[in-house]
Structure formats: structure tokens, C-alpha cells
Amino acid sequence: MGEMRRGICPFCCLQDGLRVEGGEFALIFGENSLLHLNYESGDKINEGSLCSRGNSVIDLLDHPQRLVAPLLQAKQADWKKVKRVIASKLGEGTYIFLGPNLTLEEAWLAKEFSRSMGSGGVVHLAPEDGEAFRVLRWLGLIGGPGMEEVEGSDFILLVGDAFMEHPVISQRVLRAKYRERKNRLFVLDSVRTKPTWFADHHLQPKPGTEGFVLAGLAKAIYRSKPSYLAPLFKEIELEGVAEIAGLDKGEIEEVASQLASARQGMVILSNLWGRVGPVGLAALFGSLLASISGGRFLHLPVYQNGFGTWLILGEGPSGAQLLDELGKVKGLFVIGFDLFSSLPGGTEDGILKKLDFLWATAVLPNRTTERAELALPAASGLEKGGNLLYLDGALRRMEPVLPPPGVAKAEGEIFQDIAGEGKLPPPNEDKLREAVKGEPLPEREIVQRAQALWEEELSKAPQENLPFWLIPSAHPAHLGDGSITGHLGWARKICAEPSIELSPLAAEKLKLEAGAKAVVSSPAGKETFTVTINERLKEDQATGPAHFPQLRRLFPWEVGRTLGELSLRPQRVRITKAKGD
Amino acid sequence: MEEKRVILDLNYCIGCQSCAAACWQGHHQQSRLSHGEVSGLAFLPLNCRQCEEPACVNACPTDALEKGEDGIVRRRALLCVGCRSCVYACPFGVMEGELIQHLTPNCDLCQDRVSRGEEPRCVATCVSGALRFVSLSEVYGEDKGDLQVGARVISRSLLKRS
Ligand code: SF4
Numbered sequence: 038m039g040e041m042r043r044g045i046c047p048f049c050c051l052q053d054g055l056r057v058e059g060g061e062f063a064l065i066f067g068e069n070s071l072l073h074l075n076y077e078s079g080d081k082i083n084e085g086s087l088c089s090r091g092n093s094v095i096d097l098l099d100h101p102q103r104l105v106a107p108l109l110q111a112k113q114a115d116w117k118k119v120k121r122v123i124a125s126k127l128g129e130g131t132y133i134f135l136g137p138n139l140t141l142e143e144a145w146l147a148k149e150f151s152r153s154m155g156s157g158g159v160v161h162l163a164p165e166d167g168e169a170f171r172v173l174r175w176l177g178l179i180g181g182p183g184m185e186e187v188e189g190s191d192f193i194l195l196v197g198d199a200f201m202e203h204p205v206i207s208q209r210v211l212r213a214k215y216r217e218r219k220n221r222l223f224v225l226d227s228v229r230t231k232p233t234w235f236a237d238h239h240l241q242p243k244p245g246t247e248g249f250v251l252a253g254l255a256k257a258i259y260r261s262k263p264s265y266l267a268p269l270f271k272e273i274e275l276e277g278v279a280e281i282a283g284l285d286k287g288e289i290e291e292v293a294s295q296l297a298s299a300r301q302g303m304v305i306l307s308n309l310w311g312r313v314g315p316v317g318l319a320a321l322f323g324s325l326l327a328s329i330s331g332g333r334f335l336h337l338p339v340y341q342n343g344f345g346t347w348l349i350l351g352e353g354p355s356g357a358q359l360l361d362e363l364g365k366v367k368g369l370f371v372i373g374f375d376l377f378s379s380l381p382g383g384t385e386d387g388i389l390k391k392l393d394f395l396w397a398t399a400v401l402p403n404r405t406t407e408r409a410e411l412a413l414p415a416a417s418g419l420e421k422g423g424n425l426l427y428l429d430g431a432l433r434r435m436e437p438v439l440p441p442p443g444v445a446k447a448e449g450e451i452f453q454d455i456a457g458e459g460k461l462p463p464p465n466e467d468k469l470r471e472a473v474k475g476e477p478l479p480e481r482e483i484v485q486r487a488q489a490l491w492e493e494e495l496s497k498a499p500q501e502n503l504p505f506w507l508i509p510s511a512h513p514a515h516l517g518d519g520s521i522t523g524h525l526g527w528a529r530k531i532c533a534e535p536s537i538e539l540s541p542l543a544a545e546k547l548k549l550e551a552g553a554k555a556v557v558s559s560p561a562g563k564e565t566f567t568v569t570i571n572e573r574l575k576e577d578q579a580t581g582p583a584h585f586p587q588l589r590r591l592f593p594w595e596v597g598r599t600l601g602e603l604s605l606r607p608q609r610v611r612i613t614k615a616k617g618d
Numbered sequence: 619m620e621e622k623r624v625i626l627d628l629n630y631c632i633g634c635q636s637c638a639a640a641c642w643q644g645h646h647q648q649s650r651l652s653h654g655e656v657s658g659l660a661f662l663p664l665n666c667r668q669c670e671e672p673a674c675v676n677a678c679p680t681d682a683l684e685k686g687e688d689g690i691v692r693r694r695a696l697l698c699v700g701c702r703s704c705v706y707a708c709p710f711g712v713m714e715g716e717l718i719q720h721l722t723p724n725c726d727l728c729q730d731r732v733s734r735g736e737e738p739r740c741v742a743t744c745v746s747g748a749l750r751f752v753s754l755s756e757v758y759g760e761d762k763g764d765l766q767v768g769a770r771v772i773s774r775s776l777l778k779r780s
């Protein structure tokens with residue numbers, strides 16, 4: 038029998054447990070003779086289940102493209118030299134840009150590192166979740182329900198496509214649905230998706246209006262409690278919401294009353310690249326809806342520890358705001374994520390032109406490391422220890438399965454080494470717990486901010502009237518911007534290139550068949566995709582996996598006024614047949 | 619030990635292909651589990667039934683496929699010429715059409731794992747609980763007439779109700 042280590046899947050917020058086993062020695066290699074993955078049926082979170090991403094984590098450990106040594110101007114360098122370069126340049130006007138793939142300790146050390154090096158500060162970019170994080174922090178909602186509570190619900194309202202974004206949640210949601218005949222699963226999504234197969238009712242609003250519908254649902258059942266919310270709900274009109282969303286007012290009222298009469302209702306929000314529209318609005322009214330109806334609210338962020346790292350940084354300016362004011366920024370040190378694959382249209386060249394230097398750490402090469410003067414090899418999520426913030430607000434401890442390859446290091450260690458021995462002591466768990474604890478803002482302030490957000494979103498100009506809605510979709514083999522999963526074997530086998538999905542009717546009108554090339558243009562850009570046909574789409578809907586920069590570039594750069602985070606929503610686009618196709 | 623089979627509960631499957639990913643990952647990048655689109659609406663794994671009278675075994679011109687005493691259909695890799703006769707013969711379309719190293723892979727119910735007391739990969743990983751590894755008596759009712767899944771009984775005959 039070989040050795041066994043327990044790990045945690047780094048590929049989404051569910052933090053599913055897994056095992057990595059060392060091989061048994063055998064003369065002929067059998068299926069289990071080399072390093073392999075196994076299922077941790079004893080893990081209370083996932084009971085062994087892993088989605089296709091979870092099944093692929095093992096690829097990270099021995100991936101042939103791993104960054105295993107520092108690269109200075111594309112030439113191999115040693116850590117000593119790297120240290121000198123960083124220490125000589127990091128200072129005023131330079132910023133540390135934190136990715137969502139870090140442990141709480143690492144986020145803490147990033148802050149301390151920035152302080153000790155005198156850099157401008159640490160910022161964070163979470164395109165799909167930043168707005169929601171801010172709102173949840175206003176409300177002091179750090180911990181949501183755990184998996185057992187999901188399973189114990191008798192009414193679940195699923196907002197977005199949680200089944201493709203976080204497949205393992207389906208087990209709990211479906212068990213809740215089937216536990217008793219009267220239990221209900223409702224889905225709020227502009228597109229017919231996998232969860233809608235199972236739904237007892239599908240609320241299908243216009244693309245990007247999910248947040249408004251949640252506001253309408255909350256309004257429909259808000260009577261007078263809690264009283265501090267009265268001024269907010271006074272501003273919201275059910276008729277107006279129904280019109281924005283293209284739904285019947287009676288349907289909204291009926292759904293709301295069913296949720297209100299549930300014994301244990303739950304609202305689950307899952308968002309990908311603005312798929313549900315302004316996600317701050319959806320998080321605000323999703324959580325208010327849950328609390329008014331006596332239920333629970335569960336937000337499923339894209340990344341494993343996105344909320345945790347965000348909370349450790351505290352409420353400073355966002356990465357999006359920083360990029361908006363690039364004039365002041367001299368250099369960026371990007372930690373553990375692919376900045377350039379994550380951004381909406383037309384930003385990459387602008388950023389590069391304004392910077393004196395760009396450095397990046399990463400597990401696998403990506404668009405950012407390719408453009409960086411300094412690319413540093415980092416440890417993958419299976420190769421480092423530390424704490425993560427779990428969905429229920431508790432800390433979850435992770436142990437490394439293997440040491441990182443070559444001279445790669447966990448980012449926390451990189452900070453400690455550069456700062457110098459003993460300069461950055463790691464925080465203990467009490468300090469971390471304190472740092473991620475959430476106190477709600479005073480009630481008056483919550484209402485003021487919520488009103489400002491509502492007014493801002495209501496006033497957003499309608500988009501140019503192009504014929505199609507481009508709605509970002511999730512592919513279960515990919516995570517976030519796809520910069521890591523795009524290297525994994527299974528994802529390459531089943532989703533190597535972005536495609537655009539059209540309804541059969543739209544495809545026929547455009548004279549496009551499956552496999553043909555289509556040009557998709559939005560005010561932000563123009564890209565060519567291969568067409569696939571999706572019978573579940575409406576005629577004016579087009580969807581495409583948001584895990585590819587080609588798709589992300591079609592979305593405009595916009596930073597919200599009230600929340601100061603990247604603001605994304607489905608886009609109006611034109612689709613034509615590609616020339617020569 | 620009683621024979622066991624992998625069954626799919628349609629009430630749960632979300633069509634995420636995690637089962638196929640697990641099979642692929644565990645078998646040197648060869649998935650023995652394909653997925654099929656059902657009327658453009660559902661997308662489901664097509665698990666090998668390990669049929670009582672397997673059409674694939676009958677179709678194989680080189681006798682590479684055989685049904686063992688444990689009921690499992692196995693391929694003897696050295697005899698397989700990759701002619702795809704089994705792929706075409708299978709009434710359920712479970713054999714993947716893709717030819718890998720001249721061998722069309724087929725499901726052996728993960729005997730390497732089952733012999734150690736573990737569940738097959740696709741079952742262990744299934745995100746929704748749709749795939750289960752159950753004994754034949756749990757699959758068929760006493761009289762082998764009714765298909766049972768958990769507490770539900772799905773009758774094979776439309777006119778019969780248990
Ligand atoms: S749902 Fe998939 S990506 Fe998320 S933690 Fe589980 S196995 Fe990993």
C-alpha cells in the first residue's frame with residue numbers, strides 16, 4: 038500500500054475534500070501504481086464527490102508546463118537575483134495585486150509585506166464576486182449556511198447556474214428537493230439551464246435583471262419588519278420591477294409567497310462574469326429576501342478562498358479602481374492569478390503602456406506571466422498549507438500534499454524570503470479569525486448605501502439595441518478565467534476553445550450550422566467563435582463560456598459608482614457569419 | 619460476493635460529465651464512459667449495462683471481448699484490432715467511438731478499485747448522487763421484473779404496478 042495525503046480541491050468555494058495516493062510498486066504499471074487521486078468519502082462537505090475540475094487537480098502536481106524556476110526577462114534566474122530586483126524597485130507608486138487563490142495567511146503576509154517594503158498597497162480583483170463581497174460585508178454576512186443546511190431546506194431558490202459552476206452543490210440541492218414530496222426547487226435565470234430541468238418553477242426574466250427580480254420578490258413579502266428597511270422598500274415598485282424583468286407581477290408575488298411560507302427557505306446565488314447582471318444588487322436583495330422570509334442566503338463565490346482573501350485586505354480601494362487610475366501606478370506585482378485573462382475588453386495594452394514594471398507569480402504560464410518582466414514559480418493549491426474561509430464562516434485548515442516542484446514556493450514564503458528572515462511572522466489562527474469577522478454597518482448606513490446602489494442600477498442607460506444578448510455561461514471543466522484549467526487534460530479534451538451557442542432558429546436565420554464560424558461584435562470588441570446549437574436558448578439569446586479572454590473582451594470596462602468594483606452584465610451583440618465560412 | 623452494477627438515477631443526473639472525467643483520469647486518459655444527448659434536452663452518461671447477452675461480445679470478430687463468470691464484459695487488449703464492430707453493435711451506444719491506440723476502451727466496472735473494496739470511479743465521484751453501485755437484487759425486484767431505485771420501483775411493464 039502506498040502513502041495517502043488529504044487535500045482540498047483548489048478549484049472553487051466548495052472546498053471539496055480529496056485524497057492523493059502514492060503508487061504501489063508493481064512490475065507493470067496498473068491504474069493505481071503511480072500518483073493518483075482518490076475520493077474522500079468521509080469528508081462531510083462533499084462525501085467524496087468531485088466535479089471534473091476536482092478530478093483534474095492531480096494534473097497540477099506534475100504538469101509539464103509548470104513554472105519551476107524564476108524567469109527574469111524570460112531567462113532563468115535564481116531567487117537571490119529576484120530578491121535584489123524586487124527590493125530595489127518595490128516602493129511608492131507600486132502595488133501588489135492579489136489573486137483569489139491564496140490562503141488567509143498569504144493574504145495577511147501580502148499586507149505585511151507591502152507595509153515592510155513601503156509599496157503603495159495591496160488590492161484585490163474578483164470580477165464575478167467583488168460587488169457581492171462588498172455588500173455582504175455591509176450586512177455583516179460573513180458566514181452562510183453549510184451543506185447540511187442546504188440539504189435540510191424545503192424551498193430553494195437557485196439564482197444562476199450553480200450546477201455547472203459548482204457541480205458538487207447539486208447533491209445537496211437535489212436531496213433537499215426529493216426528501217419530501219412537498220419540497221420545492223425554483224430557479225431564477227434568464228436562460229434555460231441544467232438546474233431548470235429539475236425546477237418546479239423557472240422564473241425566466243430578461244438577461245441581467247435577476248437582481249431586480251430579487252428586489253421585487255423581497256418587496257412582495259416585505260410588510261414592516263425589519264423596520265429600518267422601510268425607506269428602501271418604499272422606493273421599489275413591483276410593477277416597475279416586473280416591467281424591467283419582463284415578468285408578470287402575479288408570478289413574482291406567487292413565488293415570493295411560496296418562499297415566505299417555507300419552513301426553511303434558502304436563496305443560493307451563483308454568478309459567473311456578470312451572468313446574473315449586477316451581482317451587488319443580486320447579493321443585496323437575495324440576502325434581504327432570505328432574511329425577510331425567515332430563510333438563509335448562500336453566496337457561492339467563484340474561487341476557493343476569494344472572500345477570505347478579500348476580507349483580510351479590508352475595505353480599501355478595489356483592483357478595478359486602481360486600474361482606473363493607472364496614471365499614478367508605476368509598477369504592479371500580480372500575485373497568483375492571470376490579470377490579463379480576467380479583464381474585460383480593451384484594457385491590456387493600456388495597462389502595459391503605463392507601467393514601468395510588471396511582475397507576476399503563477400503556477401502555470403499565462404497571459405500575464407508572458408508579458409511580465411519577472412515571472413515567479415508558485416506552489417499550487419495542493420502544495421501549500423494554511424487556512425481558508427469556508428462558506429459557513431469557519432476556518433478550514435489545508436495541509437500540503439506534496440512540496441512544490443523545482444524551486445517554486447508558496448506565495449506567502451516568497452513574501453517572507455524577500456522581506457528578509459524573521460521580518461514577517463505568520464499570523465496565528467486567532468488573528469485570522471478576528472480579521473475575517475464581520476460586523477454589519479449601522480442600519481441607517483446600510484439603507485443609504487442600498488438606496489444609492491438601487492438608484493445607480495436603475496439609472497444605467499439601456500444598451501444599444503443590437504439583436505442578440507450575449508450571456509456568459511459556465512463550463513464545468515473550467516474555472517474562472519480559465520488560465521489554470523485551460524492547461525488541464527480533461528478541459529482541453531472537452532472544451533479547448535470558446536464557442537458561441539445559438540438557438541436553432543437564430544442559427545437558421547443567420548445561415549450558420551454547428552461548427553461554422555461566427556463573428557460576434559459588441560461596442561467593446563469583435564471576436565470569431567465556432568458555433569454550437571443549443572435548443573434551450575431563446576431566439577435572441579447567445580451564450581458562451583466565460584473562461585476565455587476572447588469572450589471576456591466583448592464586455593466593456595465599467596467600475597460601479599456605489600461599490601467601486603468591476604461591474605459586469607450580459608451584453609447586446611451583433612452576430613454575423615464569418616467571411617469565407 | 620453478489621454481482622453489482624452501476625445504475626443511473628435520472629432524477630439526479632445534471633449532465634456535468636464529472637463521471638467521464640474520473641474514468642478518463644483513472645484510465646490513462648481513456649474514458650470508458652461516453653455521454654449522449656437525449657432529445658436535445660438532457661445530457662446523460664451512457665454506462666455499460668454488462669448485458670446478460672452482450673451484443674458487443676457476439677459482434678467481436680476476434681473474440682477479444684468476453685463475458686466473465688463475474689458477469690463483467692472484458693476486452694483482451696492484445697486480441698482487439700480496433701474494428702469498432704462492438705461500437706456499432708451495442709444497442710445502448712455505450713462504447714465510445716473514438717479509437718485510442720487501436721483499442722476501443724470498455725468499462726470493466728473499475729475492477730482494480732472494486733477488488734480493494736472501493737466504488738467504481740464514476741460512482742465515487744458523481745456530484746449529484748445519480749450514479750450508484752448496487753447489487754443485482756437491488757436493481758431487479760425479487761422476480762427480476764421490476765427495476766428498483768432506492769424506495770422507488772420503476773415497473774418494466776406499463777400495465778403492472780408493484
Ligand atoms: S465543485 Fe468541483 S471545483 Fe468545486 S470544490 Fe468541488 S471538485 Fe472542486
Ligand code: SF4
Nearest residue numbers: 631632634635637744
Ligand atoms: S457525474 Fe453524476 S451528475 Fe454528473 S453526468 Fe455523471 S452521472 Fe450525471
Ligand code: SF4
Nearest residue numbers: 641725727728738740
Ligand atoms: S465503472 Fe469504472 S471503467 Fe466503468 S465507466 Fe465507471 S469509471 Fe469507467
